[in-house]
Amino acid sequence: METSDRMHAPAVAWMVGIVAWLVPGGGHILVGRWGRGLLLGGTVGLMFLIGLRLGGHLFGFAGQEGTNALLQIPPAIANMGSGLLYLICWLLNRGFGEGADLASSPTFEYGNTFLLVAGLLNYLVMLDAFDLAAGRKR
């Protein structure tokens, strides 16, 4: 019985998870953890913006010329973790540019790393918000 309760998450937890993915820190704010939400959201957002500022590249699912489309999938999944930030950049076509000029920038790899890790950290933040909403964490 206890295992079943632990396995079953209420619908609101899934909703909180989706909001947390879309808006970094938003899930925590929804469950009333304002401080944690602002701190986590601010950190992920700052990391994403620094990554863009450093000239990092955002990956999409479409294969680029001269590259294997399958190789784009793992970094694209990592980038997509940033939620709306990624979607806004996709709509505005910011950060998806490519070319030798961009790649030759000394901070290009730093930017990539910041962008990838921002997305991955937001997945972690999303799971934390989900657990809080499901009552698995305090």
Add this chain to the structure above:
Amino acid sequence: MKHFFMMMLFAALVSVVFGVTARHTARERLLYGLKVFGEFMVIGLVLAWVLYFLPLR
């Protein structure tokens, strides 16, 4: 120096998220965040020195 600052900034931001999501009390979070930050810095510096002595060029 810019590279070191970037590493420090990266370590600090990741440590905040790890600290806040991985522990329960404020004290535990702070200590864990500081521990992760310290580990990032020490391992980063050790790797930098190891790579410095490797004949990669």
